[in-house]
Amino acid sequence: MVKHRRLVNLSKEVFAWLLSLVILVPFLMVLLNSVKSVTEAATMSLSLPSEFLFSNYLEVLKDKRIYSSFFNSLFLSTAASLITLVVSAMAAFVISRNRTRLNMVVYSIFLLGLVAPMNYVTTMKVMQMLNIINTYTGAYLLYSAIFIPFTVFLYFGFIGSIPKELDESAVIDGCGGGRLFFQVIFPLLKPVTVTAIIINFLNCWNDFIIPLYFLNSSDKWGMIMVMYNYFSTYISSWNLVSAAMILNLLPIIVVYAIGQKYIISGMTAGAVKG
């Protein structure tokens, strides 16, 4: 019986690894194509290149836009995720601690943002009226507006598990609302804060819909948009396109490797509680 179970588990393990190839092989293909010659890359196969042409990467890196777009992405993603987390944590704190009817209505309005589709055309109109269309300010404020519902939801669930007695003793010690939040509560929210930063950062980094609609000047584009532009220019050189894809994947994979635990816990916490 025990032996039988061990055999079942072993075959399950082998099967699971074979299945993982479905995920891994496309990445491997891109990696191989990125060091092939133009003609070899055109076959898109998994065969090893006859010669490893790392020069493809140098060719891609010659394009100066890659560097500026990296910093554009970094700036936009950082600004958007920081603004989102501060305003969302503050709002979730007050709503969770003081559950008046009005506050709960506000909370459900935030949750509406998880389901409702964004209206791009009228958003453009509002951004024109506010004079922030085609600017960084407009872009990161818009990202924040989009990320706020999920982030408030994440914080709301977590703040409920922090004992309210803590607030009371801090207030008795003479803490005001602002100090109570920023010096006592906010440090305790660190796990959610890390999760929220990573998820929002990645979402912003990966997004290309907002620049497509609202950021027309190419000097403001992030890495993903520049890669898309690169693809349209070098459409027949899959080796260069693949090298550009790998360069784009690198920062994402690094963030994933560092923050995997937080990404997974954040996404499941949100989903399971909901």
Add this chain to the structure above:
Amino acid sequence: MYVNKIYSKKFILPALILFFLLFLLPSFMGFYYSLTNWNSMSEKIKFIGLDNFKEIFNDSGSFMFIKNTLMYAFFTTVLKVAIGLGLALMLNEGIKTKGLLRTIYFLPIIISNLIVGLMFQQVLHPSNGILNHALEFIGLSFLTQAWLEDPQWVMWSTIGVEVWKAAGFVMIIFLAGLQTVSKETIEASDMDGANYWNKFTKIIIPSIAPSILINTLLSVISGLKVFDVIFALTNGGPGRSSEVINITIFNQFSMGNYGYSTALGVLMFIFLAVISIGIIMIFTRKETNG
């Protein structure tokens, strides 16, 4: 009084103002502008009643993108939930390298859809792509297709790519849900000689009902809203055969037909609201009936 002073409403304002101005307000405005002829050609915006909606429903192309959107949302949801549950059950117990496998299965969800799209343009290439090569290699060459060029197949290909991308996410939520299945109940049923099917339908499924609901809901919502996967794979082509509602909205926006585009956005809003409420009602009724 003490409560209202410490937990000041001012704390909610920054988030609420930002969300209101750049998300809610545009949605409300959409209802008005969908009734106008707003476009990039003329300065004046004229109220035209339900003309945009009439035009949408009289256009034979609309049937196509509505059908595609519903088909995409339905089949990605069914496949993602089924495959995600299968993966979760497989990884849940008895596998030593569970952590590493979970990391791999989850990986595609954090990759930009644009990269995924370009990657699968290569994988699904009719003559050189590795999918057709693999099919030929295992002797199934009759199954090879022009995955992204054949109007008959293109929607299924985009559905397949979405499942490839997001099944790992569904799996993660199911894995968390499976931790709530009581070990004692499973052991007791083992002693009573229950087979796997019985355990699955009578114990596991009811325990993870909340995860099934949330996965279904999230998949349907993201399926109806799909834009970037299809934009990067086919941009709605060949012709309009893989066009979904958000692609149409973008195309109409690019052509400067703002009123028409907004009307489509309003339709989508109504779609999503009705379907989400419907799903929640179906599931909650099931739960209360036991």
